[in-house]
Amino acid sequence: MYLSVADILLLTSILQSLVLAGFLLMPDNIHLLSNRLLLATVLAFAAGLAEVFLYSTGLAQRFLNLAYLGTLVGLLQAGLLFLYAKSLMYQDFRLTPGHWIHTLLFWIVGAIFLVEYYLQPDELKRLILMERDHPGVLTSPLLAAAIHLVFLGYLIATIREITVFGTDLRQIFSNIENKQLAWLRVLLLGYTVVWSVSLVYCLSAHVFKSSASVWWVSTVGGVTGFLFINYLLLHALRQPIVFSGLSAEESRLLTSSKDTTTDQPANAVLLMRLEDHMRRTAPHLDANLTVQQLARQLNVPTRELSRAINQGLGKNFFEFVSDYRVAEARRRLTADTHQTILQVMYDSGFNSKSVFNTAFKRATGMTPREYRARQLAADGE
Structure with missing residues (x-):
């Protein structure tokens, strides 16, 4: 054959x-x-x-x-x-x-x-x-x-x-x-x-x-x-x-996160605590941070924290943390020009180049390299 x-x-x-x-x-x-x-x-x-x-x-x-x-x-x-x-x-x-x-x-x-x-x-x-x-x-x-x-x-x-x-x-x-x-x-x-x-x-x-x-x-x-x-x-x-x-716990959290019940005063108080916690302890620098871990740090139910971020900020948890990481990366890019962009990425809490570049460009309209070059040029004028 x-x-x-x-x-x-x-x-x-x-x-x-x-x-x-x-x-x-x-x-x-x-x-x-x-x-x-x-x-x-x-x-x-x-x-x-x-x-x-x-x-x-x-x-x-x-x-x-x-x-x-x-x-x-x-x-x-x-x-x-x-x-x-x-x-x-x-x-x-x-x-x-x-x-x-x-x-x-x-x-x-x-x-x-x-x-x-x-x-x-x-x-x-x-x-x-x-x-x-x-x-x-x-x-x-x-x-x-x-x-x-x-x-x-x-x-x-x-x-x-x-x-x-x-x-x-x-x-x-x-x-x-x-x-x-x-x-x-x-x-x-x-x-x-x-x-x-x-x-x-x-x-x-x-x-x-x-x-x-x-x-x-x-x-x-x-x-x-x-x-x-x-x-x-x-x-x-x-x-x-x-x-x-x-x-099973994470699956239940997803189900509860679809709850449309709004408690604006409670959300506002929790978001103020959250902002203060993010500024003081910088948990976003942990590349593997989860919403459960952040909720435990704040000593609040995960469901309430997730709802506050979704309804109060109009973001999901990934976007919320990503914004803090991008802000950290922007600071590091101009604070230490000898630090490589890859090192800035890791030190800011990112562990993926594609995710880092996408998030950074979405926030600034530029790649990290372009952002650093523009900031250095502006400082030199």
Whole structure:
């Protein structure tokens, strides 16, 4: 059997997926729910790649009952990715019987394939495989479009959850680097593009009667699989170490922070105390300051402090602390011209160049380097 470069990429990605799955099965890893969901996701992804591999190499024609199995198992990815994202966001996330709803696509499409393909005689199975326009889907434009739209719906919903989560983090943390799941968002955005292209291809094959070559399909599948699994290898395994998700207390704080009840006199008093505390003790210089820590320093409930900052200042906690850090950076940039900008960044409480530059430019309209140069030029006049 001849294997093209695309076939080799597919096979490599499948083997990498199985190796990653084996690593996740190790006792030190499997106890985490996020790793168990990642394991299931990786296996479902490998099954989808295997479907393309069988199609590309012609093995599906030789092993008729293996055809479409990869597609069916691969459909589980949609719900698994959604649940995996949830497990990374919240420490207390648990699977419940209600989560079986996320496997509904698998059962519905499985029933269709059972009746339309698996219960048919071998001669008809072989004919179906010869007539199909693309791997893994029966010659039905409605079914192909429905599968793609449901999958895309899940991907978009998961991306939206991650985006909202990133916004919520700003209510609690002054350092959100490595907590926003930006890597997973990028991965899902890329996967959304791939599924969108696949949808266009399916519609083109059915509606416009055009046909892409087997090489084109296997190449896209191979490249996608290789990039997807290697991106996972780089980021997914270290995510629980970097940030294990919001605790139950932090999740409750987010819920209470959405309370619209306003107590302006109480907020004003607390904000005066807060301003005095920030000026005297400079807690913003701690790069990992959280709203809970600041509330303990003031000896007030976290919920009240968060509400006062939100309603009284019209800011979230991240923006509030960032403003103090930018002010500190502005002072240091002109006070000691021998200090590097990187050192100023760290000494001001920032620990990310991108966050520092973005916050500084938002506040001053200039980069730190431009600000220092302009101030020095003004002083020299």
